[in-house]
Amino acid sequence: MDxxxxxxxxxxxxxxxxxxxxxxxxxxxxxxxxxxxxxTVEALAHKTDVKAQARERVDSIKQTAQQKxxxxxxxxxxxxxxxxxxxxxxxxxxxxxxxxxxxVGGALLAGFIIGRISSx
Numbered sequence: 001m002d003x004x005x006x007x008x009x010x011x012x013x014x015x016x017x018x019x020x021x022x023x024x025x026x027x028x029x030x031x032x033x034x035x036x037x038x039x040t041v042e043a044l045a046h047k048t049d050v051k052a053q054a055r056e057r058v059d060s061i062k063q064t065a066q067q068k069x070x071x072x073x074x075x076x077x078x079x080x081x082x083x084x085x086x087x088x089x090x091x092x093x094x095x096x097x098x099x100x101x102x103x104v105g106g107a108l109l110a111g112f113i114i115g116r117i118s119s120x
Contacts, residue, residue, distance in 0.1 A: 021029075046052065095102045
């Protein structure tokens with residue numbers, strides 16, 4: 001507080017010039033100050049809204065996780081060798097052309113499973 005305010009006199013703005021401001025200029029300054037004050041109040045309200053901040057953080061984390069998942073899936077798809085897919089296809093083709101070894105293997109597996117179940 002300055003001396004004038006303590007003594008009950010109106011405080012004089014430090015930037016005031018010898019010219020008197022027109023009512024229109026004063027209105028513009030008031031409107032500008034109101035806008036700035038409104039923006040300040042909005043910023044303060046946003047800072048104190050903990051729920052909104054938490055939601056924003058969760059959304060950010062979800063988005064990051066989604067991006068990482070997409071990157072992982074694309075890397076996995078690109079690094080899966082065509083030979084693995086071709087190898088599976090060749091096993092199927094071999095089984096179709098010569099089914100006897102696969103039928104014997106299947107019968108042995110079925111016998112083993114039946115034996116395990118019946119021994120319990």
